[in-house]
Amino acid sequence: xxxxxxxxxxxxxxxxxxxxxxxxxxxxxxxxxxxxxxxxxxxxxxxxxxxxxxxxxxxxxxxxxxxxxxxxxxxxxxxxxxxxxxxxxxxxxxxxxxxxxxxxxxxxxxxxxxxxxxxxxxxxxxxxxxxxxxxxxxxxxxxxxxxxxxxxxxxxxxxxxxxxxxxxxxxxxxxxxxxxxxxxxxxxxxxxxxxxxxxxxxxxxxxxxxxxxxxxxxxxxxxxxxxxxxxxxxxxxxxxxxxxxxxxxxxxxxxxxxxxxxxxxxxxxxxxxxxxxxxxxxxxxxxxxxxxxxxxxxxxxxxxxxxxxxxxxxxxxxxxxxxxxxxxxxxxxxxxxxxxxxxxxxxxxx
Numbered sequence: 446x447x448x449x450x451x452x453x454x455x456x457x458x459x460x461x462x463x464x465x466x467x468x469x470x471x472x473x474x475x476x477x478x479x480x481x482x483x484x485x486x487x488x489x490x491x492x493x494x495x496x497x498x499x500x501x502x503x504x505x506x507x508x509x510x511x512x513x514x515x516x517x518x519x520x521x522x523x524x525x526x527x528x529x530x531x532x533x534x535x536x537x538x539x540x541x542x543x544x545x546x547x548x549x550x551x552x553x554x555x556x557x558x559x560x561x562x563x564x565x566x567x568x569x570x571x572x573x574x575x576x577x578x579x580x581x582x583x584x585x586x587x588x589x590x591x592x593x594x595x596x597x598x599x600x601x602x603x604x605x606x607x608x609x610x611x612x613x614x615x616x617x618x619x620x621x622x623x624x625x626x627x628x629x630x631x632x633x634x635x636x637x638x639x640x641x642x643x644x645x646x647x648x649x650x651x652x653x654x655x656x657x658x659x660x661x662x663x664x665x666x667x668x669x670x671x672x673x674x675x676x677x678x679x680x681x682x683x684x685x686x687x688x689x690x691x692x693x694x695x696x697x698x699x700x701x702x703x704x705x706x707x708x709x710x711x712x713x714x715x716x717x718x719x720x721x722x723x724x725x726x727x728x729x730x731x732x733x734x735x736x737x738x739x740x741x742x743x744x745x746x747x748x749x750x751x752x753x754x755x756x757x758x759x760x761x762x763x764x765x766x767x768x769x770x771x772x773x774x775x776x777x778x779x780x781x782x783x784x785x786x787x788x789x790x791x792x793x794x795x
Contacts, residue, residue: 452516455553457490459546466539475501493517506530521664521681528671538671545667552659552748559755559762566766570773577777582607585781599780641689650688652758655751657686658723661695663744669737676702694718707731723747 453461461482468478479498486494493514500510508527511518522542529538586604589596596604610617661682668678679699683692698711709728712719723743730739 450516451489451493451514453490453493455546455550457486458517459543459550461490461494462539462546463543466536466543469539470536475507507535519685521668521685524673524677524681525667525671528668528673532672534671538667541667541670545663548663548748552656552751555752555755556656559759562759563762563766566770570770573774574777578603578607578610581781583611585785589784596784597780599776600784603777603780641687645688652751652754653687654691654718655747655754657688657691658719659744659747659751660685661691662723662740662747666737666740666744669740675708675736691718708736 464482465475465478468481469475473481476498479494479501483491483494483498496513497507497510500513501507506527508523508530511526512523525538525542526535529535582603586607589600589604664682664685665675665678668681669675673681676699679695679702683695683699686692686695694715697715698708701711701714702708707728709724709731712724712727726739726743726746727736730736733739
């Protein structure tokens with residue numbers, strides 16, 4: 446079986462790690478924990494647990510068993526568990542990972558909530574547009590044709606689109622499905638490039654950078670807390686960020702640390718990526734010998750900043766979407782009403 450394709454939901458992942466953390470802290474052996482979790486699992490989760498139980502039964506460590514499922518456990522998670530198993534602190538690592546998954550889910554919920562309103566407005570607009578083109582425009586078009594009225598260009602364009610959709614329904618549906626299929630294909634095969642393109646657009650660029658820095662600082666905290674060195678931690682976190690420029694800055698920082706510089710000095714070389722406050726907090730953590738705590742504080746501060754930015758973007762986006770949709774719908778209505786007024790004016794003039 447190809448375990449690398451097995452995928453479980455975030456809720457299932459949280460339940461798995463949370464169950465491990467709770468029962469392992471209570472002193473229950475791993476095999477008994479996995480066996481207990483299997484009783485309530487279904488489909489992919491059950492297949493995953495069967496594989497993990499089989500690996501542990503053969504004497505493998507938990508990190509090796511989880512490494513078989515890259516879609517569910519990234520290198521950061523696997524290496525945290527590996528380091529904690531070697532250090533004998535697996536209970537602490539599992540608890541940290543549980544909290545990390547919870548925060549990650551809350552984080553994604555914030556982003557999802559901010560996008561719901563604009564997407565909903567867009568769907569409503571497309572529905573109104575489709576209704577106008579399929580039901581309203583054809584009836585009005587017949588009236589204009591009978592009166593042999595001279596129509597403005599926007600009205601002609603709307604009538605042409607409506608006629609095409611009605612006269613070539615199969616072509617229209619095929620084309621629509623092809624565009625949707627192409628988008629899905631691009632998203633699946635070129636997902637990273639597509640995300641890089643979207644996140645490079647100025648309104649989203651700042652927010653994406655804040656999200657990257659939040660994920661980076663929290664992942665570094667977990668890795669360092671598990672006993673992994675700074676250079677190894679930076680190498681592992683290089684691929685969890687969204688923007689390429691952030692990934693390049695992490696790589697540059699790692700190279701400088703390898704060359705003998707401190708972590709904060711490496712961050713200072715990428716001032717356009719890492720904010721001064723983040724650098725100062727990490728520098729203080731290095732001097733006090735408590736870098737992990739400094740990274741945790743940085744993560745919490747950046748999480749607040751992201752929430753604040755998301756709230757601001759949402760507040761600005763809502764009226765902007767309403768104005769744009771209002772202009773588009775108003776333009777369509779004007780393209781329909783203007784010729785009617787023209788015809789009424791001609792009749793009145795006679």
